[in-house]
Amino acid sequence: MSKRSNEPFLWLLFSAGGVVSALLMPIHLLLFALAFPLGWLDGPGYEKLLVLLRHPMTRVYLLVLCSLPLFHWAHRFRFTLYDGLQIKHLSEFINVFCYGGATVGTVVAACLLWSI
Amino acid sequence: MANRITIEVTRYDPAQDEKPRFDSFEVPLRKEWVVLDALNYIKDHLDGSLTFRWSCRMGVCGSCGMTVNGVPKLTCATFLSDYAPGPVRVEPMKNFPVLKDLVVDTSDFLVKLEKSKPWIIRKVEKPLDEEYFQTPEQLEAYKQYSMCINCMLCYAACPVYGLDPLFIGPAAIALAQRYNMDSRDEGASERMDILSQHDGIWGCTFVGECTQVCPKHVDPAGAIQQYKLTATMEWVKALVLPRGSE
Ligand code: SF4
Ligand code: FES
Numbered sequence: 473m474s475k476r477s478n479e480p481f482l483w484l485l486f487s488a489g490g491v492v493s494a495l496l497m498p499i500h501l502l503l504f505a506l507a508f509p510l511g512w513l514d515g516p517g518y519e520k521l522l523v524l525l526r527h528p529m530t531r532v533y534l535l536v537l538c539s540l541p542l543f544h545w546a547h548r549f550r551f552t553l554y555d556g557l558q559i560k561h562l563s564e565f566i567n568v569f570c571y572g573g574a575t576v577g578t579v580v581a582a583c584l585l586w587s588i
Numbered sequence: 589m590a591n592r593i594t595i596e597v598t599r600y601d602p603a604q605d606e607k608p609r610f611d612s613f614e615v616p617l618r619k620e621w622v623v624l625d626a627l628n629y630i631k632d633h634l635d636g637s638l639t640f641r642w643s644c645r646m647g648v649c650g651s652c653g654m655t656v657n658g659v660p661k662l663t664c665a666t667f668l669s670d671y672a673p674g675p676v677r678v679e680p681m682k683n684f685p686v687l688k689d690l691v692v693d694t695s696d697f698l699v700k701l702e703k704s705k706p707w708i709i710r711k712v713e714k715p716l717d718e719e720y721f722q723t724p725e726q727l728e729a730y731k732q733y734s735m736c737i738n739c740m741l742c743y744a745a746c747p748v749y750g751l752d753p754l755f756i757g758p759a760a761i762a763l764a765q766r767y768n769m770d771s772r773d774e775g776a777s778e779r780m781d782i783l784s785q786h787d788g789i790w791g792c793t794f795v796g797e798c799t800q801v802c803p804k805h806v807d808p809a810g811a812i813q814q815y816k817l818t819a820t821m822e823w824v825k826a827l828v829l830p831r832g833s834e
Contacts, residue, residue, distance in 0.1 A: 555751055555793065560751075
């Protein structure tokens, strides 16, 4: 392959982000936004959660949970701007904005996760 | 059922007319008539100068694609009575330059079709007296894609192709898949080089209109997604084993 495109990489992030958003996000939302606060289920309690959160594997897991959907958004939004607003000529700016935004979001998430 | 229906047809001769206009014709509304029958009735009895393409009248040749009430359709497979009481608006296929009335210039598609190498590629041909065997499962793997009749309705429906004419488009990719999935073929990597470029599979944003309008249930949108997955796997492989599997 002479001209290597980075599209496969971006698409991989996009697909993985789609899977995470569709499968894992709803579970977390259901548990932490409804089931625990409304008392449908007994929550683990603050102390226990904090211990769990400080485990490196949990941090990595949550980072993936935050980051991949951002890249999913970036890909979708990029094409929404390209085709929806028909401003493909601004592609360089759009790419930096979308994927850059997702990267910044990932870094912010990492900072927050590792500072707790 | 009223026994007549009004057909509004695009009339346009780029050499003479500034812009297209619609002509209205009243034609008999018969239960067994398709839109193409109505057009032929117009041509035979009302206005012999109406220009359109058709050949097989049975959904096989792929030449009678037009826009019927805004939707890309094979006019030989679209019943007039479904549009009663009318009027029915018949326009040329979108996203292609119009040559005259309902006839569009298909050269762009033909160039793209050839690019995707829709034929069996072999590194070494078997001698003529040897056969290529194929099991029913191997046939099943590509059969759906082989149903494509090159009618181009998917191009007329694809908003990405409408915005970016460089996009290689649904049928060309589905046909590449038709040969990639064929157990006799060895050309997958040649096709991948062309189709994995920006104007190839990555141009598709999975709108899915192509699959909606395809009269042969080829599911080009599915073919493109499948191809994206294959291309991504190849990319990962090349990353892990940089020298590749030449
Ligand atoms: S994929 Fe379907 S719509 Fe597209 S050219 Fe082939 S038969 Fe026609
Ligand atoms: S005339 Fe051949 S497909 Fe309609």
